[in-house]
Amino acid sequence: MQKPISLKTFNRLVDMLTIIEQSPPEQQTFSSNELARNLGVSDILVRKDLNSIGISGRPKIGFSRQDLVTNLEHVLGYSGHNEAIIVGCGRLGRSLLDFHLLDSLGISLVAGFDLTPSTIGRLEVLPVTKMSSLIRRMRIKLALVSVPENVAQTVTDQLIEAGIKVIWNFTATPLIVPEDIHVHQDDLRRSVAHIQQHLDSEES
């Protein structure tokens, strides 16, 4: 009966894994204090977070690298490799397709879909008419959506109908989906708003 971890804790755990991966490989232990400094939070919070997913440290020593990496990767689901498709291959879609960072994080795009077929890099862009059958045939569960705003909901409905379970939405349109489907909203707009606010305060 583990209680679910909060979004804030989850995000900090992702950041901790990043910090550890970027540390020199010979460093075998990390104190909560060291992680806390890098994260910009308190050491108590780091210990709480780690304890909550079953990682415990040793007094006077800290947390072992091995332990941290194994557990964090497990909890964060980094072990698996997932196939995905992308719908809408305009400018944004093309950027994402060409975006090998996704690869390195364990997501591989197997096909793109658009009204007009083409090829981008080594990836085929197929006509939307073939979308549903490919999703079914390859049992794809993840779709990136970067279509024009006015068709976002229609495309979403088709994706779900075909068996997609997780949607990464790069449009600004809030998508309406059934309970069991998860939408991850890209927050470029939020990012830009934050940045602009800081720039504004800079000028004044």
Add this chain to the structure above:
Amino acid sequence: MQKPISLKTFNRLVDMLTIIEQSPPEQQTFSSNELARNLGVSDILVRKDLNSIGISGRPKIGFSRQDLVTNLEHVLGYSGHNEAIIVGCGRLGRSLLDFHLLDSLGISLVAGFDLTPSTIGRLEVLPVTKMSSLIRRMRIKLALVSVPENVAQTVTDQLIEAGIKVIWNFTATPLIVPEDIHVHQDDLRRSVAHIQQHLDSEES
């Protein structure tokens, strides 16, 4: 003596503006309930958020579109247009350069920098040696950083030295900066982690 708005409120305000912009232009008023449903939060919270930035509604009527748009744009800093540069024009950098969504959100990239000069679309990629002087000459305040992890901190130091005040960090390296510099961390890794977790739970 306005008290500063919280990050969560800020994010909801961004989303509210998006919802309003996407609604049919003839819709002149919005009830807190309607906005709340679209945001997936309670109506009370929507009113609290709006009140906190000085927007008030009218009982039985709701909030006026005009009022919402004007105030939200002002608070969120959408009015201005900001120039930025990008350092590191590898795959990720190129995607960002070609990413006209940034334009539409009020950020225009004026130049890219890399070890080897080139041209991407209509944008010049200049050698890094010219970076500092251009930042000074054009009084650029915002830089997007998408360099290899191992030079991220060095590049950051140069940027700050040249007068950059806000850094949008697309590397995973946590950047160390003075108090008065703001770093906005891109959270692609967090996004991917969230998505993978949902995919994992789907499989079980």
Add this chain to the structure above:
DNA sequence: TAGATTGTTAATCGATTAACAATC
């Protein structure tokens, strides 16, 4: 007026921190 919707004050809930005991 009656009904709908806003705004405010108090209550609740969850996340963070403080204090301190436990342990290597």
Add this chain to the structure above:
DNA sequence: TAGATTGTTAATCGATTAACAATC
């Protein structure tokens, strides 16, 4: 042992919600 670091329990803080009064 003494010192450093973890882990736990209680206190604090902030954000959300509930209840209800105000108003068009």
